[in-house]
Amino acid sequence: MSDTPSNLLQGTLDLLILKSLALEQLHGLGISRRIGQITNGAFDVKPGSLFPALHRMEQAGWLESSWGESENKRRARYYKLTRAGTKQLGIERDQWNRISLAIAAALEAKS
Amino acid sequence: MFSFATLWRTLFRRRQVEQELSDELLAYADLLTEEKMGRGMESGAARRSALLEIGGIEQVKESVRDSRIGSFADALLKDLEHSLRSMIRTKGTTALAIGTLALGISAATLIFSIFYSVLLAPLPFRAPQHLVQLWERRTGVEWSQASFSTPNFWDVRAENRTFESIAAFLPADINLTGSGDPQHLSAAFVSANFLHTLGLQPVLGRDFETNADQPNHQNSVLLLSHKFWSSRYNSSASIIGSTLHVNGAPYTVIGIAPAGDPWLNEVDLFLPLIYDSQANRGSFEATVIGRLAPGVSLSTAQADLTRIAHNLSKIYRKDDGMGILVSPSSSWGPNLVIRRALAVLLGAVLMLLLIACVNVANLLLAKATARARELRIREALGASHARLIRLVLTESLLLAGCGATVGLFLVTWGLALLRTVHIENVPSLSGLRLNFWILSFTLLVTVLSAVLAGVAPAFQTTSRNLGAALREDDRTQTAGTGKNRLRSVLVSAEVALAMILLVGAGLLIRSFGKLMGVERGFSTKGRAIATLNTPAFDDGRAEHFTRMLLERIRSLPGVRAAATVNSKPIVGWDPGMSFAALDSTRGQEHGVPWASWRFVSTGYFRTMGISLLAGRDFSDADFHPTDIRKAIVSAAVANLLWPGQNPIGRRIVLWKGQGNKPAEVVGVVANTRDHGLDADPTRIVYLPGVNQTGSPVQLIVESTYAPASLASTLRAIVASIEPGIPVSDVQTLDSLVTESLGSERLNLFLLSGFALLALLLTLTGIYGVLAYSLARRTQELGIRLALGASSRSILQLVFLQGMRPIFFGIILGAAGSLALTRTLSGLLFQIQPEDLSTYVGVTILILAAACIACYMPAVRALRVDPVIALRQP
Structure with a gap:
């Protein structure tokens, strides 16, 4: 699961995918590129992790997919957030904030 | 509900789902290629670079499949389907494996059901x-x-x-x-x-x-x-x-x-x-x-x-x-000996099952070796290691499941048989039924068998490097060493387990032989015994009855002797009492000694073939003593009270502490094993008397009659003296002795049976491994022959290869036997668990059997015509 440059923390990938789809629907490569963009290149998601995650999230009901045309008139499968997906984004964001706060506090604690 | 729909789609709309996945990934590759071309790459290079970045479309597909809901069920269905097809393709191997497992599982279940009903089942009482x-x-x-x-x-x-x-x-x-x-x-x-x-x-x-x-x-x-x-x-x-x-x-x-x-x-x-x-x-x-x-x-x-x-x-x-x-x-519950015997039998049958598993593992290994290339190709096409292991385990689980199903039929049949068996000293098995616990046990051993049989092939399948395996040709001239080493280890394990069982059985056989040959002190030849349940007569009537009875029987042609005693020898009730010498406290160092007492008629010792060592037999006058009661004691009693002295004429106190009845010793007879052949010779005090206790009279007759004809004669005689007295249990003394050894005989029979089955399974294992490896070496042997090797040297080569794991197995087995046969010590009679001759005998047996198992494939390998062998595709 090494998605260089940084390893993805368990569960982070879902959050990033949800976040990347918050604005508009995207195809697989688009999602990968958007994640790279919003994380300033910190994460480069490879298809080996991306597609299993997409299919899993679609089965969980957070995403919906349909065939569409890319900007270059190519056929591609587009994913967009469902209502449940939007809700899940909120949940995961809160969770992440709590965790990062806790970790930050832990790191700053004087022993 | 949602996931059910998806599950349904995963399992039953597979083609559509797969097509969409394929399209999606191809589209991704196209988009990536386009992106790269947009950055100025040449189209061929862009395509290659895109595919490289994706890292194998098939692998991505496989991991998407794994992440789907129901992917496990989907894979399982596919594995099952595949296993079934593979099992049908190799019908012989499959039948052999199922038969072997059915045998092992049913034997284990049957022994466990006895173990359960005798030792584990709760008492049939409330709280x-x-x-x-x-x-x-x-x-x-x-x-x-x-x-x-x-x-x-x-x-x-x-x-x-x-x-x-x-x-x-x-x-x-x-x-x-x-x-x-x-x-x-x-x-x-x-x-x-x-x-x-x-x-x-x-x-x-x-x-x-x-x-x-x-x-x-x-x-x-x-x-x-x-x-x-x-x-x-x-x-x-x-x-x-x-x-x-x-x-x-x-x-x-x-x-x-x-x-x-x-x-x-x-x-x-x-x-x-x-x-x-x-x-x-x-x-x-x-x-x-x-x-x-x-x-x-x-x-x-x-x-x-x-x-x-x-x-x-x-x-x-x-x-x-x-x-x-x-x-x-x-x-x-039952006594310690029976508990131990059952534990030993359960251990033995589990070892048998283990051998069966090893045999099946060997069969699967042979199959897996033949399938190595197929599995490599699957791996190259994106199957993960876990998936391949699962595939092999599914097959062994399927085999074990079939084995258990067949085995359960054998079990119901075996239980019906066991319900009719009566074994002395073992609680009745008539209530033996399949129940939850027994079926749970069957399920447990089935799953364990599947894992045991499947684990070696599974890891063998995946342990080797992909490229090497793909390069290795099925027709490689010499057999690969690594593959055969695992199979040889399994053969050694089988031989070791079989040896342990054979040593156990051998010890029991030797012990049984000792038991049958032990000095009993009485003779069974031509003797029969009958039980006469006389009512509580007064003394005169009882004496009259006994005297008339013995007179008439003794006058029959073909009858050599007849006598009565108040308790059945070997298996009967054993009345006892405390006793002591009248004039000394000798023999009381460890408390007041205990002896059995028997009321006997005249002629008892002659009828039973018990030899008189000193003094005299009872005379008619002893039945009406004028002064003191007369007694005859066994040598054990005499040696305890008067070691090295003449016991004749000495006084003894009987029922010490209960009645203190004095008696005079008039004779000493040989010791008898009246508590059973494996018990120490019994201390017995014989007293003249007839049916004084109200217990049934045991009539012993030495004659040329068969028990059946004796029975009808006895009934007629008894009815003519006293009507209303039943004559029952007419049997030979020999059958009485056999009956008393019921549990020993059952142990012997079962353990020997398991050991022989183990040997048979092991031999098929040895044979199979060697025959298989030789079949793969046909070409090599052909070349050796063509280059002038003598058949003798080839025979030697092949033979040594076959026998090497057997030598290891014997050494392992001897060590294992030394450790495990200790558990038998309570069940053995005059035989040490380390008995050397048993070990030597078993070793010779295994070697001889293994030689035959190795000889057959070796000879077959020699018959190969080198020309044909070399031309073999």
């Missing part, structure tokens, strides 16, 4: 944890645990403060008359609350009324045991209310007791034990059980009983240290 047994003890005469006398039982029942109820069970022989030939039955006199104490109800009719054991109440009622009811009356309900004549008196059948061990299956009838304040306090024959009152612990009950015993010995002014001991019902 057995509150049930206890009570024993009398006399510290004055070193009795630590004896049966109860009935008056003490009544007193304890009346005075205790810690029991909900206490009941007595007193076995007795009775005669059933009034319908055809008189019949000798075993009955038990029980207190009215016996079933109630056990927490049971009659299965039909009613129980005794609570005052049925009080005099002057309705006492002439009885219960039938379930066993007697079903065998004699075909479980007919109409028997309730009818009248049976027991010892001549009419009794009404009021109910049928339930079946169960102990006690309930031991007798035919239950009669009320009537309270009698004048009963003999020196006769200890009753089994007393109790149910503790709620909240009472064993130690509280013990304290209460000690108080009662103290009071009783004060009232009856006996200074013999009376005590009462209480023991929990958990000790009611």
